[in-house]
Amino acid sequence: MKNTTAQSVRASSVAETMRVCAKTVRKRIARFEAEGAAGLRDRSSRPHTLHRPTPAATVAAIECLRRQxxxxxxxxxxxxxxxxxxxxxxxxxxxxAPHGHQRQDTDQPSRIIR
Structure with a gap:
């Protein structure tokens, strides 16, 4: 990528060589210029926040039913x-763990704890 930005090679020719679209090449070049090598690492495409988060009452109802x-x-x-x-x-x-149950670690894994 560094050589690509230094030589001002067209994104479309790089994209053709790398078998990706030109938009991806431009995006990766911008990340490299802004963040250096760290900007080229893979990252999640999941949004950081939800546009319309689930209402708290619905979340509480889901939790209650899951416990049941x-x-x-x-x-x-x-x-x-x-x-x-x-x-x-x-x-x-x-x-x-479900209510009333607590995990207990022991040095004897085969022993049943009551």
Whole structure:
């Protein structure tokens, strides 16, 4: 990329050589000029924020139904939301063990702890 910017080669000829579109080449050159080599690393295309975040009441209802072991399809149908809304990553407090159960690590993994 550095040689490309220094030689002022047309983005379309570089794109043809690299088998990508010219828009991608221009975007990568701009990132390199702005951020250096770090700008060329792969990055997620996922947006940093949602345009229309799920309302807090809906999130709370999803969490409640998940704790009751409803499936994603059941929750989506009952709440009238898409399955994608239900399947979004759960908050950290839901990633823990169900209520009343606590994980216990031991130096004897085969031993059952009661």
């Amino acid at each position: 072991r409803f499936t994603g399809q059941q929750i989506a149908r009952d709440l009238g939301v898409s399955p994608a809304t239900v399947s979004r990553p759960v908050p950290l407090q839901l990633a823990t």
